Amino acid sequence: MTSLRQRLLRPLRRLPHGPVIRLSPPEILLLGFVLLSCVGTLLLLLPIAARESLAWHQAFFTATSAMTVTGLTVVDTASFTLFGQLVILSLIQLGGIGFMIFAALTLILLGMRLPLRQQSVIQENLNYTSYRDLLHLVRLVVAFALVAEVIGTGLLALAWVPRYGLAEGLWVSFFHAVSAFNNAGFSTWSESLVADVANPIVNITISLLFVIGGLGFIVVAELIERRRIRRVSLHARVVLHATFWLALVGMLLFLLLEWHNPATLGGLESLPARLQAAWFHSVTPRTAGFNTLDTGSLKEPTALMTMLLMFIGAGSGSTASGIKVTTFVVMLLVARSFFRGGAQPTVFHQSLSDMTVFKAVAVALSGMLLIFTCLFVLTITEPGKDFLALAFESVSAFGTVGLSRGITAELSLAGQATIMVTMLLGRAGPISLGYFIATRQTKGLKYAKGTVHIG
Structure with missing residues (x-):
């Protein structure tokens, strides 16, 4: 097997039918994220990028957070100049739509051939089953x-152009539209969208952008082509139903838990403002990262609920991360099937394959282990810090959400490095795991079945 060093030095191999990439998709993805984060770091370190000089680790953290569409920041985004914010926005766009999608499109346009194994990871990422239509899907x-993003910019401009003027109003509208659709959570204001907690245009537009971006491109494509939910695939129906119920239950619980909290909902005078804030904070943890209320002032039960939503994330093949709603639903269906004594989990009168169950277990377990590892390291590097705040930060980094209880900038250099690694693995991990599942080799040797007692 060719060593990683040799593949990095000579990433292309020329064959009679054209050049072939020697790097595996996980290697391409992680290497691409790191390289683009380094390029972004160098650009953010330029004197024209920020109003005050940045330390290298501050620029690197910001670039990594933008590239992984997380939104956690150690430096206020408002402190960057127009050039610096444009760099951040470019990284968000690249990381949100997907580095592998851009890479595949570029290679196809250059006439290079993607080997089947490289196509498999794109198929796994987008939940698409036809190699023939891959180029059409990328387009x-x-x-x-x-x-x-253009439509979102126009709608947000209705609220912000009258307030900030034409030039600045259009810029902040475009910045927030791109950030919202890509589920990044970056805002040009220090307090995110707190000033617009009662503004229906901002609340509806921003939330719709990151909800649509979090559905997954395949789901959106099916809705456009078929226009009726009953005609879409099983995957699309699961994503749509799970998204609706998670938003509804999350909103009701948020209202119940925070109604009398004077630092959050209790501090809002009107009923529409409270309903908008509850809706927004029931959907934004699904990796969007914007906030219209002070996240650090949430009660502990609400913070735990938010952590669960951040862990679940949004749809597969979307701009969001987390273990994905489909994984969460499959795990629930497996538990339900076991308690009912069923042979296989079923949903909408269709049974799920064993491989689907295995994938869900692998993704969920990998996510939990990554969060635990991140939290374990943070408890060592950040002695004396609030445990809930550290746990909240760990889950937010894994889900590339960007919500924080206000400790990101206070983390030590080792703590920030831990968060950066978690953001990278949280963003690239599910795709890499999908690659290894898709390219597994079936062994010819089978072993006798054994019994392990569970519970």
């Missing part, structure tokens, strides 16, 4: 993202 991804 759809890019076109849909641009259209959604």
